[in-house]
Amino acid sequence: MKPETIIEHISETYSPLTADCQQAVLASTKILSLKKNSTLVREGQFSDKTFYIIRGCARAYYLKDGKDVSDWFAFENEFISSIVSFFKNEPSPHAIELLEDSILVEFSRDEIEQLAAKYHDFERLIRVIVTKTMLKQYERIASSQFESAEQKYTNLLKAHPTITQRVPLTHLASYLGITLETLSRIRGLKKRI
Amino acid sequence: MKPETIIEHISETYSPLTADCQQAVLASTKILSLKKNSTLVREGQFSDKTFYIIRGCARAYYLKDGKDVSDWFAFENEFISSIVSFFKNEPSPHAIELLEDSILVEFSRDEIEQLAAKYHDFERLIRVIVTKTMLKQYERIASSQFESAEQKYTNLLKAHPTITQRVPLTHLASYLGITLETLSRIRGLKKRI
DNA sequence: CGAAAATTTGATCGAAGTCAATCATTGTGG
DNA sequence: CCACAATGATTGACTTCGATCAAATTTTCG
Numbered sequence: 001m002k003p004e005t006i007i008e009h010i011s012e013t014y015s016p017l018t019a020d021c022q023q024a025v026l027a028s029t030k031i032l033s034l035k036k037n038s039t040l041v042r043e044g045q046f047s048d049k050t051f052y053i054i055r056g057c058a059r060a061y062y063l064k065d066g067k068d069v070s071d072w073f074a075f076e077n078e079f080i081s082s083i084v085s086f087f088k089n090e091p092s093p094h095a096i097e098l099l100e101d102s103i104l105v106e107f108s109r110d111e112i113e114q115l116a117a118k119y120h121d122f123e124r125l126i127r128v129i130v131t132k133t134m135l136k137q138y139e140r141i142a143s144s145q146f147e148s149a150e151q152k153y154t155n156l157l158k159a160h161p162t163i164t165q166r167v168p169l170t171h172l173a174s175y176l177g178i179t180l181e182t183l184s185r186i187r188g189l190k191k192r193i
Numbered sequence: 194m195k196p197e198t199i200i201e202h203i204s205e206t207y208s209p210l211t212a213d214c215q216q217a218v219l220a221s222t223k224i225l226s227l228k229k230n231s232t233l234v235r236e237g238q239f240s241d242k243t244f245y246i247i248r249g250c251a252r253a254y255y256l257k258d259g260k261d262v263s264d265w266f267a268f269e270n271e272f273i274s275s276i277v278s279f280f281k282n283e284p285s286p287h288a289i290e291l292l293e294d295s296i297l298v299e300f301s302r303d304e305i306e307q308l309a310a311k312y313h314d315f316e317r318l319i320r321v322i323v324t325k326t327m328l329k330q331y332e333r334i335a336s337s338q339f340e341s342a343e344q345k346y347t348n349l350l351k352a353h354p355t356i357t358q359r360v361p362l363t364h365l366a367s368y369l370g371i372t373l374e375t376l377s378r379i380r381g382l383k384k385r386i
Numbered sequence: 387c388g389a390a391a392a393t394t395t396g397a398t399c400g401a402a403g404t405c406a407a408t409c410a411t412t413g414t415g416g
Numbered sequence: 417c418c419a420c421a422a423t424g425a426t427t428g429a430c431t432t433c434g435a436t437c438a439a440a441t442t443t444t445c446g
Contacts, residue, residue: 145370177338
């Protein structure tokens with residue numbers, strides 16, 4: 001996939017960019033092609049990068065009392081970054097790894113800020129992306145806090161019907177805030193009914 | 194408090210606005226002074242308004258299986274809106290009410306979009322506010338999903354030491370996703386130790 | 387002051403967690 | 417290309433945290 005096509009696609013998906021601005025974005029775009037299990041961000045490090053996924057998927061996770069807890073998944077046409085490090089410039093509590101062989105676009109915070117300062121339409125693009133992310137997190141709060149384990153899993157499947165084929169259940173369980181065993185029992189029940 | 198001072202203050206708190214832009218914002222600003230228990234948004238209605246709190250506090254809540262569940266609180270210098278209705282233009286699942294006599298600034302979505310389209314620095318202001326909100330929601334997910342009832346309460350107190358003096362415990366309990374009884378027991382324990 | 391609202395306290399129950407063992411799937415080196 | 421080790425998923429027995437139901441007590445406010 002050509003870089004121009006990618007920027008066009010981001011522009012179409014989120015908020016339109018002028019040709020002029022698309023050119024400028026292109027200039028500061030780096031494309032990565034990485035194998036499954038590659039690490040994009042290591043725990044404890046600073047990361048001023050955001051990754052846009054063209055193909056594949058990634059997972060942000062952290063260690064909570066020694067246990068691996070998944071915090072975010074991203075698939076094609078979505079962004080992933082160490083939210084804490086990227087936005088607050090603190091060491092990243094999260095690690096980010098690839099769950100499949102993937103093709104990514106890498107943006108740095110400086111590039112983004114420069115583009116946003118120079119191009120009003122890029123500033124808007126960022127605003128739109130952040131707003132979408134915020135709404136997604138809002139949905140997640142509603143689901144995680146006030147639903148039963150089973151309802152949470154059902155909600156996840158509704159939002160992402162094929163996720164179980166791409167992400168190991170262990171990760172889904174920790175993402176939902178339930179144990180692997182509980183998730184397994186829920187799935188057992190669902191099949192039988 | 195004069196309207197000019199308010200806009201200046203928003204500009205200082207979140208992201209600077211040019212004098213020109215501040216003038217334009219002023220023109221579409223409506224100041225409200227309302228009594229405790231006033232309703233800003235009713236459940237099931239469309240609301241394209243966002244409220245900035247100058248004095249007082251407000252609460253967004255919804256009914257889940259007949260029970261009142263608090264979803265968001267906002268205090269001085271913060272914004273509150275029906276997130277679903279404002280951003281997705283759907284009927285609001287939330288109602289919003291005042292917990293104290295309050296002074297508010299009301300913005301409509303149209304005004305905001307027009308200002309954002311015309312003024313790059315206003316677009317940035319919105320971006321910054323949405324980003325802050327997103328980070329706050331992120332913290333909330335981490336706390337609500339992976340902490341014990343007691344830890345959640347402790348986290349809340351840390352972020353908002355005086356909240357118990359302004360918001361009834363019932364609302365705090367439902368916000369934290371625990372029952373009033375459990376919250377009361379936690380508070381009992383804390384005092385004794 | 388007294389009624390209503392808010393909070394505390396007590397007894398019991400249940401959903402999901404923990405610990406432990408087994409079964410299934412995947413992938414790598416001989 | 418098979419073997420078998422490593423990883424992932426299921427199942428079972430038991431425990432626990434916080435929910436529910438119920439009642440008492442305290443606070444607020446007309």
